[in-house]
Amino acid sequence: xxxxxxxxxxxxxxxAAVSGADVAADIGPGLAKAALAIRVNGDLWDLSRDLGDDAxxxxxxxxxxDAVVLDLLRHDAAHVLAEAxxxxxxxxxxxxxxxxxxxxxxxxxxxxxFTPEDLEAMEARMHEIVDRNEEVTREVWDRDAAIELFxxxxxxxxxxxxxxxxxxxxxxLYRQGEFIDLCRGPHLPSTGKLGHAFKLTKLAGAxxxxxxxxxxxxxxxxxxxxxxxxxxxxxxxxxEAERRDHRRLGREMDLFHFQEEAAGMAFWHPKGWTLYxxxxxYMRRTLEAAGYVEVKTPQLVDRMLWEASxxxxxxxxxxxxxxxxxxxxxxxxxxxxxxxxxFNQGVKSYRELPLRMAEFGSCHRYExxxxxxxxxxxxxxxxxxxxxxxxxxxxxxxxxxxxxxxxGIYRDFGxxxxxxxxxxxxxxxxxxxxxxxxxxGALRNAVEEAGIxxxxxxxxxxxxxxxxxxxxxxxxxxxxxxxxxxxxxxxPERLDAEYTGxxxxxxxxxxxxxxxxxxxxxxxxxxxxxxxxxFPLWLAPTQVAVTTITHDGDAFASEVAERLKVAGLRVVxxxxxxxxxxxxxxxSHAKVPAIIAVGKREAEDGSVSIRRLGSKEQQSLxxxxxxxxxxxxxxxxxx
RNA sequence: GCCCUCAUAGCUCAGGGGUAGAGCACCCCCUUGGUAAGGGGGAGGCCGAAAGUUCGAAUCUUUCUGAGGGCACCA
Numbered sequence: 001x002x003x004x005x006x007x008x009x010x011x012x013x014x015x016a017a018v019s020g021a022d023v024a025a026d027i028g029p030g031l032a033k034a035a036l037a038i039r040v041n042g043d044l045w046d047l048s049r050d051l052g053d054d055a056x057x058x059x060x061x062x063x064x065x066d067a068v069v070l071d072l073l074r075h076d077a078a079h080v081l082a083e084a085x086x087x088x089x090x091x092x093x094x095x096x097x098x099x100x101x102x103x104x105x106x107x108x109x110x111x112x113x114f115t116p117e118d119l120e121a122m123e124a125r126m127h128e129i130v131d132r133n134e135e136v137t138r139e140v141w142d143r144d145a146a147i148e149l150f151x152x153x154x155x156x157x158x159x160x161x162x163x164x165x166x167x168x169x170x171x172x173l174y175r176q177g178e179f180i181d182l183c184r185g186p187h188l189p190s191t192g193k194l195g196h197a198f199k200l201t202k203l204a205g206a207x208x209x210x211x212x213x214x215x216x217x218x219x220x221x222x223x224x225x226x227x228x229x230x231x232x233x234x235x236x237x238x239x240e241a242e243r244r245d246h247r248r249l250g251r252e253m254d255l256f257h258f259q260e261e262a263a264g265m266a267f268w269h270p271k272g273w274t275l276y277x278x279x280x281x282y283m284r285r286t287l288e289a290a291g292y293v294e295v296k297t298p299q300l301v302d303r304m305l306w307e308a309s310x311x312x313x314x315x316x317x318x319x320x321x322x323x324x325x326x327x328x329x330x331x332x333x334x335x336x337x338x339x340x341x342x343f344n345q346g347v348k349s350y351r352e353l354p355l356r357m358a359e360f361g362s363c364h365r366y367e368x369x370x371x372x373x374x375x376x377x378x379x380x381x382x383x384x385x386x387x388x389x390x391x392x393x394x395x396x397x398x399x400x401x402x403x404x405x406x407x408g409i410y411r412d413f414g415x416x417x418x419x420x421x422x423x424x425x426x427x428x429x430x431x432x433x434x435x436x437x438x439x440x441g442a443l444r445n446a447v448e449e450a451g452i453x454x455x456x457x458x459x460x461x462x463x464x465x466x467x468x469x470x471x472x473x474x475x476x477x478x479x480x481x482x483x484x485x486x487x488x489x490x491x492p493e494r495l496d497a498e499y500t501g502x503x504x505x506x507x508x509x510x511x512x513x514x515x516x517x518x519x520x521x522x523x524x525x526x527x528x529x530x531x532x533x534x535f536p537l538w539l540a541p542t543q544v545a546v547t548t549i550t551h552d553g554d555a556f557a558s559e560v561a562e563r564l565k566v567a568g569l570r571v572v573x574x575x576x577x578x579x580x581x582x583x584x585x586x587x588s589h590a591k592v593p594a595i596i597a598v599g600k601r602e603a604e605d606g607s608v609s610i611r612r613l614g615s616k617e618q619q620s621l622x623x624x625x626x627x628x629x630x631x632x633x634x635x636x637x638x639x
Numbered sequence: 640g641c642c643c644u645c646a647u648a649g650c651u652c653a654g655g656g657g658u659a660g661a662g663c664a665c666c667c668c669c670u671u672g673g674u675a676a677g678g679g680g681g682a683g684g685c686c687g688a689a690a691g692u693u694c695g696a697a698u699c700u701u702u703c704u705g706a707g708g709g710c711a712c713c714a
């Protein structure tokens with residue numbers, strides 16, 4: 001006899017073996033129809049599986065927790081895709097096909113590449129398979145028999161996967177129609193349950209087992225949802241992301257461009273550079289207020305220094321080099337060794353610590369061509385870098401201060417949500433356990449006291465010290481890793497940094513490597529996407545457009561523009577012979593936050609009509625009042 | 640770096656073995672119109688680069704470069 005306890009506490013007793021489907025049917029025909037899977041003592045099972053023992057159970061339907069249902073659905077979609085692919089191209093090998101966020105993929109091995117037409121054909125076949133409503137059955141196989149089966153089908157990848165499944169795990173195969181696949185499950189009871197709210201989205205290459213030394217497989221990506229409405233919402237989300245794409249907006253708003261001759265390095269246009277300088281000025285001000293000193297170090301440094309710092313050995317492949325006077329120089333990929341050189345000038349006393357040394361350091365790194373991505377991944381960039389030289393005892397307070405500085409800065413840029421990832425000691429590391437204890441404890445305390453949510457990343461610290469990585473969340477929920485704080489015991493040693501302590505003896509300082517924006521390029525890319533180009537007044541490259549309705553307003557418009565400029569605002573004056581409708585449209589497209597229109601009326605009474613970006617409303621104000629309000633709003637944080 | 644796709648005017652794109660086309664943007668003229676496109680005219684391209692096939696290549700082939708989507712990488 002089996003006793004099954006439902007979520008509401010009700011206990012059902014069965015004398016014969018029952019499956020989840022049986023129980024659902026027993027409870028009611030509606031549930032039987034809606035049932036997708038069953039939860040058995042917390043684990044998700046197929047409906048067809050026999051429930052052997054007493055258990056707490058819950059029938060899973062489409063109404064259940066999003067993540068669970070969507071995962072089931074997407075995993076099934078991957079199987080249906082594989083079935084479709086096998087039907088259409090019998091010569092291919094299937095490998096793996098998991099559910100991922102927003103969808104699923106399946107990796108295939110095939111000599112001939114898939115074409116976009118193949119993608120359409122596979123999608124069409126998937127819909128057919130759903131309509132066939134094939135029953136999905138679970139089978140437990142003997143390991144060797146399963147390996148033989150897949151080998152006989154020419155599915156060598158599958159055979160390889162089976163042979164690596166731990167011995168104590170059962171080998172389960174799922175059959176739907178003619179298609180049989182190795183899978184942990186669970187699956188929906190039949191292919192019809194998938195429904196039609198899915199779409200194949202893209203073709204891509206992917207290495208077998210994610211290793212670049214292996215064969216490149218062909219990956220087919222798709223998205224799958226419970227219903228058409230959700231699918232549409234998802235596609236809409238993609239459009240929204242595309243609308244915000246900084247590469248597109250960068251061109252449309254005339255902020256920057258890239259070209260072949262300098263792949264991965266931005267050409268900043270006047271408007272983009274204005275934005276850049278605004279961000280830079282803000283950072284300079286904020287860092288100075290936080291007790292940093294700013295420095296500037298050389299771009300091109302002899303390899304001797306990189307050898308001493310250890311970069312030459314570890315990162316040489318990614319460094320640009322140049323030769324002259326029979327010496328090899330490298331464009332700096334980081335600023336830290338140079339900062340230590342400044343620290344090392346003269347004799348440092350403990351009284352000078354913590355020494356917070358900042359640089360807007362222009363760095364170059366050779367990034368693989370395939371990884372370049374607009375401003376987000378570039379080869380030439382400027383870090384908002386700084387190194388804090390301090391004692392071990394100061395790690396705690398410096399970290400805490402840093403966390404506060406960072407959240408304040410993110411907030412000023414409109415990012416409220418910050419998450420941290422805390423990476424502690426790796427297996428192979430420098431420094432004593434005692435020092436690591438101290439450093440880890442300091443970082444963890446600080447991030448907690450700063451009220452930042454954090455997750456643990458055990459063993460992922462740098463060999464020279466633990467670190468905190470900071471992620472901010474943007475307006476459409478995407479996360480970007482920008483800030484970092486790394487404790488370093490090694491570099492001061494390698495480059496022989498020291499200070500005289502209270503005891504008169506020489507000591508090694510600890511170095512905290514830290515950045516908040518990460519790189520200006522990337523951060524500005526994120527800002528563009530965050531605001532979809534519609535910047536708050538203080539950041540907008542052009543803050544006010546002064547437009548005229550008729551030429552009667554030209555003289556007054558010039559006066560208005562001049563007044564605004566004197567008040568420190570970035571203004572364009574548009575006295576062209578276009579109609580006001582056209583001008584409003586033009587400057588709205590340019591995402592100018594404030595459009596002022598002046599005509600005869602305004603010229604006569606010395607007022608202006610202001611229209612804010614995104615609003616259809618106009619506000620009529622006296623010129624003085626308008627200048628005061630706009631310049632007040634345009635004031636950058638900290639000024 | 641690897642796989643797939645792409646590269647035609649400033650932008651978005653059409654065309655396609657017989658030396659190029661639209662809309663917007665740009666310039667000029669007319670229009671002075673009260674809040675998201677008034678009208679007319681003009682200028683603008685060696686069709687990403689190189690080689691090959693061909694009587695003839697923007698079009699076909701190959702290589703290269705760059706871009707897009709992934710994978711790998713990301714001190």
